[in-house]
Amino acid sequence: MKIAVGSKNPAKIKAAETVLRKIGYINELIPLDAPSNVSGMPFSDEETIRGAMNRAEYCLTQGDVDIAIGLEGGVTETPHGLFLINYGALAEKGKKTIVAGGARIKLPEEIAARLRAGEELGPVMEDYSKIKNVRTKEGAVGIFTHGMVNRDEMFMHIMKLLVGQRGDWHD
């Protein structure tokens, strides 16, 4: 069985690999540059879910991939401010795509204001943290939780919710 993940971002690959290994699935994981077909900075739950699903479903069209994972970050407005959100999707040939959401935290107002003005979180976080490629490392969630929950761990939780909903991995 071939499994792909629709991103080359190391935080996402690490999360997918770690959880697949944990459930005893030790075959190769194929990272693919999958288009999300949503905006670079998704601005709602719906857009972020769509991005995760599009990535996963695109991977199924590549070669002989049997199962594909899509992981997508975004933000959403709430009455309490702009929240960082993340979703995952697991697509499998002939089956309905499974979806799960991850932990969410409110972004500081200075970050939120820049996103509302049209900037993307990746570069804004680099600027704020002075860490290059922070989105491939601890991510915004890692910075704002002082390393308590880094981006790979946050995606790992989503991965567990996805593979758990699928159920039996021993076929």
Ligand SMILES: O=P(O)(O)OP(=O)(O)OP(=O)(O)OC[C@H]1O[C@@H](n2cnc3c(O)ncnc32)[C@H](O)[C@@H]1O
């Ligand atoms: O290579 P891909 O898979 O696209 O990974 P990405 O880091 O760009 O992540 P997403 O496309 O899923 O996230 C959408 C946008 O939000 C940014 N983003 C999301 N979560 C982030 C985080 O924790 N830290 C920094 N930027 C983040 C990201 O850089 C994008 O601009």
Ligand SMILES: [Mg+2]
């Ligand atoms: Mg991206």
